[in-house]
Amino acid sequence: MKLLEYQAKEVLASLGIPIPPGKVARTPEEAAAACAELGPVAIKAQVPVGGRGKAGGIKLAKTPEEARAAAAQIIGMDIKGFKVPLVYCEAALEIEREIYLGFTVDRDARANILMLSAKGGMDIEQVAEESPDSIARLYPNPWRGPLDFELNQLVFKAELGELARPLTSLIKKLYRAIPELDAVTAEINPLVVTKSGDIVAGDAKLEIDENAAYRHKDLEQRFGSMLEGDAFEVEAKKRGLTYVSLDGEIGIIGNGAGLCLSTLDLVQRAGGRAANFCDLGGGAKAEVVENALAVILMNPRVKGVLMNVFGGITRGDEVAKGLVTARDNLKMQLPLVVRLSGTKEEEGRQILKANGIEPEGNAWAAAQKIVQLTRVTA
Amino acid sequence: MSVLLDASTRVIVQGITGREGSFHAEQMQAMGTKVVGGTSPGKGGTTHLGVPVFNTVADAVEATGANATGIFVPPPFAPDAIMEAAAAGINLIVCITEGIPIQDMIRVKDFLRGYPSARLLGANCPGLITPGVGKIGIIPQRLTLPGHVGLVSRSGTLTYEVGSALTASGMGQSTIVGIGGDPVLGMTFTDVIELFEKDPATTHLVVIGEIGGSDEERAAELLGRGTRLKTVAFISGRTAPEGKRMGHAGAIISGNRGTAKSKEEAFRKAGVAVAETTDEIVGLLR
Numbered sequence: 001m002k003l004l005e006y007q008a009k010e011v012l013a014s015l016g017i018p019i020p021p022g023k024v025a026r027t028p029e030e031a032a033a034a035c036a037e038l039g040p041v042a043i044k045a046q047v048p049v050g051g052r053g054k055a056g057g058i059k060l061a062k063t064p065e066e067a068r069a070a071a072a073q074i075i076g077m078d079i080k081g082f083k084v085p086l087v088y089c090e091a092a093l094e095i096e097r098e099i100y101l102g103f104t105v106d107r108d109a110r111a112n113i114l115m116l117s118a119k120g121g122m123d124i125e126q127v128a129e130e131s132p133d134s135i136a137r138l139y140p141n142p143w144r145g146p147l148d149f150e151l152n153q154l155v156f157k158a159e160l161g162e163l164a165r166p167l168t169s170l171i172k173k174l175y176r177a178i179p180e181l182d183a184v185t186a187e188i189n190p191l192v193v194t195k196s197g198d199i200v201a202g203d204a205k206l207e208i209d210e211n212a213a214y215r216h217k218d219l220e221q222r223f224g225s226m227l228e229g230d231a232f233e234v235e236a237k238k239r240g241l242t243y244v245s246l247d248g249e250i251g252i253i254g255n256g257a258g259l260c261l262s263t264l265d266l267v268q269r270a271g272g273r274a275a276n277f278c279d280l281g282g283g284a285k286a287e288v289v290e291n292a293l294a295v296i297l298m299n300p301r302v303k304g305v306l307m308n309v310f311g312g313i314t315r316g317d318e319v320a321k322g323l324v325t326a327r328d329n330l331k332m333q334l335p336l337v338v339r340l341s342g343t344k345e346e347e348g349r350q351i352l353k354a355n356g357i358e359p360e361g362n363a364w365a366a367a368q369k370i371v372q373l374t375r376v377t378a
Numbered sequence: 379m380s381v382l383l384d385a386s387t388r389v390i391v392q393g394i395t396g397r398e399g400s401f402h403a404e405q406m407q408a409m410g411t412k413v414v415g416g417t418s419p420g421k422g423g424t425t426h427l428g429v430p431v432f433n434t435v436a437d438a439v440e441a442t443g444a445n446a447t448g449i450f451v452p453p454p455f456a457p458d459a460i461m462e463a464a465a466a467g468i469n470l471i472v473c474i475t476e477g478i479p480i481q482d483m484i485r486v487k488d489f490l491r492g493y494p495s496a497r498l499l500g501a502n503c504p505g506l507i508t509p510g511v512g513k514i515g516i517i518p519q520r521l522t523l524p525g526h527v528g529l530v531s532r533s534g535t536l537t538y539e540v541g542s543a544l545t546a547s548g549m550g551q552s553t554i555v556g557i558g559g560d561p562v563l564g565m566t567f568t569d570v571i572e573l574f575e576k577d578p579a580t581t582h583l584v585v586i587g588e589i590g591g592s593d594e595e596r597a598a599e600l601l602g603r604g605t606r607l608k609t610v611a612f613i614s615g616r617t618a619p620e621g622k623r624m625g626h627a628g629a630i631i632s633g634n635r636g637t638a639k640s641k642e643e644a645f646r647k648a649g650v651a652v653a654e655t656t657d658e659i660v661g662l663l664r
Binding site for chain 1: 453477479480482483487488504516517518521531533536538561562563586589590614615619626627628630654655656657
């Protein structure tokens, strides 16, 4: 679960990390009122994706009038596929310097990594490429967390020694997000040192591990419904499906992440583009297939559906039954191409044939066929 | 011959009385795997599927001499099950469980440093199978054939698909190993390839990777230093959309690695044939 900035800041504040005063605004009027109360503010788009500054999603406003105009521009704007539902109006900071502070999972090291750099701000990725040594790194022990001397070393290595005390204390607070909240990313960039010498979180990115959601139902309840992503993805999640929206015209159903990805590759190779895909997972029953087809067809861009299933634990007859039922219930008229192999493939193919679906022999042939059929109808 | 699992491997199943554990333990027995027992806390002293059930892994090891385990317990209990197995002296720990929180796995990986002889496969993996000999996990036996191809894969379904294509064309397998798809894993491609390299029965190698992480790049580096195995690699996800990323931390540590392009180039540079589709794998391997 990726939290929005204002949600992440609420969480950081609850861990004891200073944040600037701010207010959420859903309308330009609310933004104007926030500015009247807080003084000059930054009006910031709230979307669960990076790069909003460069996309025009952050504007400074000195007066309520400017705040109203900025919010009117930003609310409803599309940033990397996310429609901005609301803005966060935050008191403008008198910035002395910007620091980078981030935790994430280093999958190659199979460990959490903590990174600190005196060169914070928007260009931190460039800093990482050009002068990797200016980013100090620490792999804290996952059972006991970082020790004081380790953090002290880190801070001096990052040439931030003059801030050693306040920084080590702040890093320890941020680290709590890992064991206590199952954060897989907890990043403050910039961590702002103000002209008056305070250290506050200028921005905040917090991503909670989906696998650990069962331990954090409170967070899900507080914030989950606010994360307005793609409407189809929201619906798929409600039905317990793994679903991803893309921007082509072919709907894809597969079983297993690897097979779904390789099916996308085949469709593209055949000259088509996927509109979305749905992963049935392992051992899917007929009902799951019915749900998957329903969600795939909700997207009006879908001009045809390709189902590619290889049964290991999944049974071909179950999949075929679910597909036929769903097609009939949904009165699906669009082209439907199926490749079904593996466990109970003969039984599955018989069911398909008896219901007017001629299964393809292999995945590549199936991909070519659906691309051809959707071209004709396009 | 084979890697990791042979006729002498004595296997227990953690969670043997559960629905999944029970079903797959029976499948494992059906192909001749030496399943010597299982665990299910509170049910020690009973018998299930004709083998003794124990309360703890330590009890099972003491009574049966087990040296391998298959874990089929739900995500909240699986991390502890892995550590329990390592502490009891099990050498091969195969964790099938899907959905374990990443932070739990990071702690497990740290714990396992204290048990260097314990190898962990997974979690979130289909396990491994030595055709004609035995299996730990859920890979269907009928897709496989004894032979000389080593197959190592991050994806479950593609493992089945490619295994079955090899079988259909008469190319049998020495061992098929599914390392799993989670970001924080036990054995890596490199670990498994090193075992295949030393196994006299393995002459060919198929590596099935996917986007993310840089384990495939490391495997390519290893193979580039020289191998006796005729190898084909396949990477899924070359057209996958870039993840909608938040924050810079991921990019700082991974740079350009992790893409399908980076992985395919790494294999080509190492002199390894790269299949563009799974259908091409068998032809390139011949």
